[in-house]
Amino acid sequence: MSDFPTRIDYAQALEIITRVGAARRPSSQRLAIQRVDGRVLAQAVTAEFPLPPFDNSRMDGFAVRSADLSADAPTTLTLVGEQFAGLDVGLVLQPGQCARITTGAPLPAGADAVVMKENAARDGDLVTVPAGIRAGHDIRRAGEDVQAGTQVLDAGQVLTPARISLAAALGQADLAISPKPTVAVFSTGDELAEPGMPLQPGQIYDSNRDLLMGLLRQLGLEPVAWPRLPDDPQRVETALRDAAGAFDVVITAGGVSAGEKDLLPGLLQAHGEVHFWKVRMKPGMPVLFGALDQALMLGLPGNPVSVLATFLALGRPLLDALQGRAEPRPRFTARLASDWNKPHERLEFLRGRLRSSEDGVLLVEPNPAEASHQLRGAADSDALIVLDAGERAYAAGTPVTVLPY
Ligand code: AMP
Ligand code: MG
Numbered sequence: 001m002s003d004f005p006t007r008i009d010y011a012q013a014l015e016i017i018t019r020v021g022a023a024r025r026p027s028s029q030r031l032a033i034q035r036v037d038g039r040v041l042a043q044a045v046t047a048e049f050p051l052p053p054f055d056n057s058r059m060d061g062f063a064v065r066s067a068d069l070s071a072d073a074p075t076t077l078t079l080v081g082e083q084f085a086g087l088d089v090g091l092v093l094q095p096g097q098c099a100r101i102t103t104g105a106p107l108p109a110g111a112d113a114v115v116m117k118e119n120a121a122r123d124g125d126l127v128t129v130p131a132g133i134r135a136g137h138d139i140r141r142a143g144e145d146v147q148a149g150t151q152v153l154d155a156g157q158v159l160t161p162a163r164i165s166l167a168a169a170l171g172q173a174d175l176a177i178s179p180k181p182t183v184a185v186f187s188t189g190d191e192l193a194e195p196g197m198p199l200q201p202g203q204i205y206d207s208n209r210d211l212l213m214g215l216l217r218q219l220g221l222e223p224v225a226w227p228r229l230p231d232d233p234q235r236v237e238t239a240l241r242d243a244a245g246a247f248d249v250v251i252t253a254g255g256v257s258a259g260e261k262d263l264l265p266g267l268l269q270a271h272g273e274v275h276f277w278k279v280r281m282k283p284g285m286p287v288l289f290g291a292l293d294q295a296l297m298l299g300l301p302g303n304p305v306s307v308l309a310t311f312l313a314l315g316r317p318l319l320d321a322l323q324g325r326a327e328p329r330p331r332f333t334a335r336l337a338s339d340w341n342k343p344h345e346r347l348e349f350l351r352g353r354l355r356s357s358e359d360g361v362l363l364v365e366p367n368p369a370e371a372s373h374q375l376r377g378a379a380d381s382d383a384l385i386v387l388d389a390g391e392r393a394y395a396a397g398t399p400v401t402v403l404p405y
Contacts, residue, residue: 004274039159054107057138069131080093213225339394346389353365
């Protein structure tokens with residue numbers, strides 16, 4: 001008996017994932033600015049004062065009063081002091097006077113222009129400056145970068161080094177950020193063996209665990225790999241319920257199809273909640289999304305290429321929604337570098353390699369290894385090519401959406 005959405009469109013699955021993820025978003029925490037790298041900002045940052053905070057020099061040279069200077073002949077001024085970058089020493093320039101100044105130093109009172117060192121001639125206390133220097137020359141005005149009261153960073157933005165630097169320039173010692181979801185990773189299947197151990201007949205090495213761990217770490221998360229699960233209902237139930245009591249998200253690989261040993265959909269129906277099971281996409285159709293105890297559960301089909309595609313198509317948006325990330329992940333439009341024929345009408349996330357043509361057009365070369373067990377094709381590629389539902393024949397040159405990975 002199923003009273004959950006099944007065999008849904010990808011767009012609908014994405015909508016459910018995003019909505020459920022956003023609703024589960026924990027409240028923000030404040031973190032020292034030294035530790036916010038790559039995190040999602042949870043509260044906007046507004047400038048309490050302008051940047052630059054005060055008028056200052058753009059050059060090393062001499063602060064002058066433009067009214068003293070001639071438009072068509074050099075002028076000689078008297079040097080009365082120096083103002084370096086640092087504390088304002090309170091210099092005041094009277095008519096006919098100038099002061100040494102360095103880049104970033106506050107402008108002495110009375111000064112309204114700077115003459116760079118290289119354009120001035122100093123002889124003891126006398127400095128001769130060229131004609132034609134106007135008010136404002138080589139001065140950086142207060143507020144020219146940011147005016148007081150401006151919102152400079154928005155909630156949902158990812159904290160890049162440049163954004164962190166901007167917050168630091170505004171004196172912020174800590175920022176409100178979204179906590180990182182904790183994630184438990186399981187691979188499942190009686191056939192799986194640990195890389196490094198001898199293979200028994202019928203066994204294959206577990207390649208999904210490290211794929212998922214890598215994909216999650218690339219998002220800046222610190223996933224925990226749990227011991228591999230055999231296809232044993234009792235052990236699967238015990239382990240998943242343990243993890244679901246302790247983690248925000250549980251991601252599994254394998255065991256979600258309709259086979260006899262595919263235990264996860266039944267487990268969620270019996271002990272948790274199913275938000276959807278099966279999405280009309282290739283690879284990865286049997287993907288399962290639900291909740292168990294306090295955790296959200298994402299069950300990815302076991303073929304490694306399905307894990308890659310469903311993680312990027314659904315897992316990453318879930319983790320982004322949980323962190324309130326408002327900035328979309330990069331997706332580009334590229335032209336197919338060769339013809340491609342889809343033997344079906346489903347939405348497909350095909351693997352391909354990006355390059356740009358000599359005249360600056362982004363091209364993507366589809367990888368012919370299109371089956372979901374063909375991990376080599378995924379390893380040789382660097383992007384998913386989104387081939388929409390409905391279409392079958394694609395001519396070289398057709399624009400397609402690509403998701404780099
Ligand atoms: P399942 O989704 O459990 O039916 O698995 C689908 C296919 O993926 C089967 O051929 C499995 O052997 C394979 N598979 C499942 N889990 C893994 C894994 N961790 N590493 C490599 N292949 C796997
Ligand atoms: Mg299996």
